[in-house]
Amino acid sequence: MQLAVWTYEGPPHVGAMRVATAMKGVHYVLHAPQGDTYADLLFTMIERRDRRPPVTYTTFQARDLGKDTAELLQDAIREAAVRFEPQALLVGASCTAELIQDDPAGLAEALDLPCPVIALELPSYQRKENWGAAETFYRMVRQLADKSLKPAPREGRRPLVNLLGPCALGFRHRDDVVEVTRLLATMGIDVNCVAPLQASPADLRTLGRADINVVLYPEIGGEAARWLEQALGQPAIRTVPIGVGATRAFIEEVAGLAAVDPWSALDALESRMPWWSRSVDSTYLTGKRVFIFGDATHAIAAARIAAEELGFAICGLGCYNREFAREMRAAAAQYGVEPLITDDHLAVEDAIRAASPELVLGTQMERHIAKRFGIPCAVISSPVHVQDFPARHSPQMGFEGANVIFDTWVHPLVMGLEEHLLTMFRDDFEFSDSAGASHLHAQAVAEPVAEASTPEGAVPWTEEAERELRKVPFFVRGKARRNTEGFAAMQGRTQIDITTLYDAKAHYAR
Amino acid sequence: MTVETRLAPLDAGCANPAPPVVLRERGQREVFCGLTGIVWLHRKMQDAFFLVVGSRTCAHLLQSAAGVMIFAEPRFATAIIEERDLAGMADCHDELDRIVHQLLERRPEIRTLFLVGSCPSEVIKLDLSKAAQRLDSRFGGRTRVLNYSGSGIETTFTEGEDACLAALVPEMPPAELGSALQLLVVGALPDVVEDQFLRLFGELGIDAVRCLPARRLADLPAVGANTRFLLAQPFLGETARALEDRGARRLEALFPFGAEGTTDWLRAAAEAFGVDRMHFNRVVAPGRERAKRAIAHSHERLRGKRITFLPDSQLEVPLARFLSNELDMVPVEVGTPYLHRELMARELPLLPQGTRISEGQHLDRQLDRVRADRPDLTVCGLGLANPLEAEGLSTKWAIELVFSPIHGFEQAGDLAELFARPLRRRDVLRV
Numbered sequence: 001m002q003l004a005v006w007t008y009e010g011p012p013h014v015g016a017m018r019v020a021t022a023m024k025g026v027h028y029v030l031h032a033p034q035g036d037t038y039a040d041l042l043f044t045m046i047e048r049r050d051r052r053p054p055v056t057y058t059t060f061q062a063r064d065l066g067k068d069t070a071e072l073l074q075d076a077i078r079e080a081a082v083r084f085e086p087q088a089l090l091v092g093a094s095c096t097a098e099l100i101q102d103d104p105a106g107l108a109e110a111l112d113l114p115c116p117v118i119a120l121e122l123p124s125y126q127r128k129e130n131w132g133a134a135e136t137f138y139r140m141v142r143q144l145a146d147k148s149l150k151p152a153p154r155e156g157r158r159p160l161v162n163l164l165g166p167c168a169l170g171f172r173h174r175d176d177v178v179e180v181t182r183l184l185a186t187m188g189i190d191v192n193c194v195a196p197l198q199a200s201p202a203d204l205r206t207l208g209r210a211d212i213n214v215v216l217y218p219e220i221g222g223e224a225a226r227w228l229e230q231a232l233g234q235p236a237i238r239t240v241p242i243g244v245g246a247t248r249a250f251i252e253e254v255a256g257l258a259a260v261d262p263w264s265a266l267d268a269l270e271s272r273m274p275w276w277s278r279s280v281d282s283t284y285l286t287g288k289r290v291f292i293f294g295d296a297t298h299a300i301a302a303a304r305i306a307a308e309e310l311g312f313a314i315c316g317l318g319c320y321n322r323e324f325a326r327e328m329r330a331a332a333a334q335y336g337v338e339p340l341i342t343d344d345h346l347a348v349e350d351a352i353r354a355a356s357p358e359l360v361l362g363t364q365m366e367r368h369i370a371k372r373f374g375i376p377c378a379v380i381s382s383p384v385h386v387q388d389f390p391a392r393h394s395p396q397m398g399f400e401g402a403n404v405i406f407d408t409w410v411h412p413l414v415m416g417l418e419e420h421l422l423t424m425f426r427d428d429f430e431f432s433d434s435a436g437a438s439h440l441h442a443q444a445v446a447e448p449v450a451e452a453s454t455p456e457g458a459v460p461w462t463e464e465a466e467r468e469l470r471k472v473p474f475f476v477r478g479k480a481r482r483n484t485e486g487f488a489a490m491q492g493r494t495q496i497d498i499t500t501l502y503d504a505k506a507h508y509a510r
Numbered sequence: 511m512t513v514e515t516r517l518a519p520l521d522a523g524c525a526n527p528a529p530p531v532v533l534r535e536r537g538q539r540e541v542f543c544g545l546t547g548i549v550w551l552h553r554k555m556q557d558a559f560f561l562v563v564g565s566r567t568c569a570h571l572l573q574s575a576a577g578v579m580i581f582a583e584p585r586f587a588t589a590i591i592e593e594r595d596l597a598g599m600a601d602c603h604d605e606l607d608r609i610v611h612q613l614l615e616r617r618p619e620i621r622t623l624f625l626v627g628s629c630p631s632e633v634i635k636l637d638l639s640k641a642a643q644r645l646d647s648r649f650g651g652r653t654r655v656l657n658y659s660g661s662g663i664e665t666t667f668t669e670g671e672d673a674c675l676a677a678l679v680p681e682m683p684p685a686e687l688g689s690a691l692q693l694l695v696v697g698a699l700p701d702v703v704e705d706q707f708l709r710l711f712g713e714l715g716i717d718a719v720r721c722l723p724a725r726r727l728a729d730l731p732a733v734g735a736n737t738r739f740l741l742a743q744p745f746l747g748e749t750a751r752a753l754e755d756r757g758a759r760r761l762e763a764l765f766p767f768g769a770e771g772t773t774d775w776l777r778a779a780a781e782a783f784g785v786d787r788m789h790f791n792r793v794v795a796p797g798r799e800r801a802k803r804a805i806a807h808s809h810e811r812l813r814g815k816r817i818t819f820l821p822d823s824q825l826e827v828p829l830a831r832f833l834s835n836e837l838d839m840v841p842v843e844v845g846t847p848y849l850h851r852e853l854m855a856r857e858l859p860l861l862p863q864g865t866r867i868s869e870g871q872h873l874d875r876q877l878d879r880v881r882a883d884r885p886d887l888t889v890c891g892l893g894l895a896n897p898l899e900a901e902g903l904s905t906k907w908a909i910e911l912v913f914s915p916i917h918g919f920e921q922a923g924d925l926a927e928l929f930a931r932p933l934r935r936r937d938v939l940r941v
Contacts, residue, residue, distance in 0.1 A: 001590060001591055001595055001602075001608075001609050002589070002592060003587055003588075003589055003590075003609050003612060004569045004587060004588050005569075005584060005587045006569075006573050007566060007570055007573065010567070010570040011566045011567045011570060013567075033629045033661070033663045034539040034541050034543060034663075034666065035541075035542060035544075035545065035546075035567075035661075036567060037539065037541065037542075037893060038543075038546075038571045038574055038893070040540065040891075040894075041574060042574060044892065044895065044897060045893075045895075049896065049897075050896055050900035052893065052897045057538055057539075059537075059539045061664070062661075062663040062664045079874075083874060094567060095566070095629070096565070096567075096629035096630050096633055096662075099596075099630060099634060124566065125591060125592050
């Protein structure tokens with residue numbers, strides 16, 4: 001057993017729901033008790049979808065157990081097939097139904113339905129949401145894709161690609177698809193099929209027509225792309241175009257495979273982000289310590305942007321999906337940090353506390369942690385809450401995505417000139433440290449946790465040094481305290497006085 | 511499966527000639543399970559912790575229902591059953607012990623720990639009452655360990671609170687024989703509402719009033735033959751039965767929604783405690799008048815509007831009674847997951863004749879009826895609200911009726927406003 005308060009991922013059948021809900025013409029019959037219907041609200045409330053997820057739950061009860069749960073499932077399948085007339089039907093079990101072993105696959109097959117039935121086996125006690133989504137999408141592609149389809153001869157037509165992985169409840173998937181489609185169009189490349197988002201089973205049949213598969217979200221589309229590579233010989237592009245550098249690499253890779261000229265896209269669609277980052281107001285971003293956590297793909301992409309495109313220093317990097325532990329370890333090694341691979345948010349909280357970063361990039365869990373600690377935060381990955389499904393176009397991918405990322409990550413920080421003004425006016429009697437930066441109203445947090453966490457047995461501060469420390473602006477005070485204490489311990493000093501404080505400042509000067 | 515039955519009149523002398531027709535349905539239900547009650551119960555009982563023994567789905571449900579809005583570390587968690595736990599039962603109990611140790615080490619201030627059963631724990635027949643006994647004898651000096659089931663195969667939404675409170679009843683100390691009459695208010699109410707009621711009872715001259723659940727479970731009230739209890743919530747059938755088994759007597763009343771419901775509820779206590787009628791009227795009049803004035807603000811907008819309740823919290827019947835009697839709304843269909851006929855005996859006859867009452871659910875057929883009826887307002891769960899809005903039907907989230915203070919005189923206006931706001935919004939929007 002595992003003790004959990006919040007979870008980063010739901011059970012695998014929620015992943016299957018994300019695929020079914022993203023698609024058109026699909027229905028999912030889920031053998032599950034009534035409580036599992038809560039999952040509908042993820043889509044209708046958090047993502048504000050205007051229709052119910054295409055899911056029928058059998059909602060069996062205690063009195064049905066050992067009697068007719070199998071019959072209940074068959075009735076539900078039969079009714080759903082008649083009422084919704086899907087092009088393809090998914091059947092599966094949630095965690096409870098998995099235990100009663102009614103064999104949804106066999107029961108559905110026995111009904112001889114007029115549409116293809118894809119039976120899902122998603123082990124709820126071993127796997128989680130992303131895996132469930134990837135497995136569901138892979139099963140559908142494998143069963144529905146027409147293996148005899150090949151790309152038409154290349155002469156006289158534009159290259160065709162599939163975009164794999166965009167899904168319901170994904171972080172900015174809707175906008176990323178628009179952005180990547182536009183990028184490809186500029187290069188003279190057309191999109192054959194986007195899947196699962198907005199695709200129908202009929203669309204999945206035609207996947208083989210494309211020259212290339214673009215895996216936008218490896219967590220969801222990776223497994224299907226691997227199969228398509230083997231079974232249909234379609235090459236896959238796995239560079240995820242999040243950030244300016246990654247987008248350029250993506251363009252060059254696509255151009256190479258599709259044999260088109262990359263410069264049309266690179267010239268036509270440059271991002272403002274590089275100049276925004278080079279302009280002098282951004283100087284203060286240099287070396288800001290940032291802690292990054294999310295799904296592996298978004299976290300690794302964020303680390304590259306942070307390090308190469310904003311000049312931040314990475315003080316923590318990790319992901320909650322163990323399936324991508326290898327990729328995460330490689331990335332962490334590159335930035336010289338220990339990778340944090342865990343789905344225990346309390347462990348993440350401890351790591352953030354220990355690292356005391358100046359900016360946290362994470363999921364909604366990290367947003368809550370950062371809020372509690374009074375550390376600025378931006379969201380970069382699922383799971384996210386309703387405010388992270390914005391009305392406006394707000395991609396993460398492509399050059400516009402890089403612009404969006406610059407704005408979203410820099411906004412929570414105190415701005416360049418303002419940092420100096422805060423220092424200048426610190427002693428003014430009308431100025432209060434805790435008021436915070438002028439562009440962040442009502443977010444002031446009285447005391448960053450990092451500051452208050454002097455450990456037991458640490459070198460004691462003299463009163464005078466404590467007073468001096470309070471003259472340091474609040475947003476760097478935690479770092480100053482931590483550095484000074486580390487320095488004093490390293491030097492074997494018995495107390496921290498004003499001299500120690502300034503010795504430490506000189507030692508860490510950069 | 512759909513069956514229509516006519517409710518037999520409970521009281522032979524009842525003046526209502528045609529008891530309402532009840533449509534009984536079975537099919538897909540779209541409701542929360544009893545675990546959801548933890549979201550409000552853990553805020554109410556501040557020295558208690560709720561440990562769900564279940565799956566990742568249970569943990570995911572709780573955080574989705576709570577909306578991850580809770581800022582502090584919540585007083586609930588899930589012990590997620592994993593593959594290796596399913597290998598052998600002995601292993602499961604050891605694992606649970608380990609988790610409880612871990613938890614109590616981290617949260618030593620917890621005085622009562624509820625082990626909460628779930629669908630998976632029920633299906634694998636994990637005996638949580640045995641586990642609770644074992645852990646209670648180990649930690650009993652410091653932390654009492656109890657259990658109940660919030661599983662979706664046995665409980666629907668608010669029935670989780672019923673199961674939790676019923677589990678507390680055996681823990682209540684026995685009232686001394688021959689002690690004076692005691693009033694017990696049963697059902698988790700927001701503190702502000704509870705305080706209002708306690709003030710009113712005090713003014714009526716009823717001083718011996720206790721609440722179940724108590725804010726601190728360390729001081730559970732006593733119960734015995736001299737206990738009279740009022741249900742503040744209509745979904746507490748099991749708790750009522752458990753209290754009656756300990757000799758307590760239920761005071762029959764309307765539920766305290768709106769000016770009339772609240773007056774009737776208070777009157778039931780006043781009569782049982784021999785409060786002078788004139789005195790009762792004097793004490794109750796100001797609140798009752800305030801409630802009526804507050805309700806009047808929404809009357810114009812709600813009068814004559816047709817409303818359908820989809821089954822959710824079992825609050826549906828009393829709320830439909832309030833809306834029809836005090837705001838002149840027209841209930842079209844009143845769906846409830848479970849119709850507790852005994853507890854609803856006073857409420858049902860006050861619904862207008864011809865109101866369609868449905869018990870249980872067949873979701874798709876019920877939605878077909880909503881589309882055919884086209885009520886002005888549909889009260890439904892979070893999974894259905896936006897889809898119905900997109901079809902042009904105004905909705906009210908049922909869960910708000912469970913989370914917000916709606917009982918009593920001072921909240922009657924707010925309660926009416928909850929129903930009026932979606933309609934007003936619809937009128938002002940020009941997009």
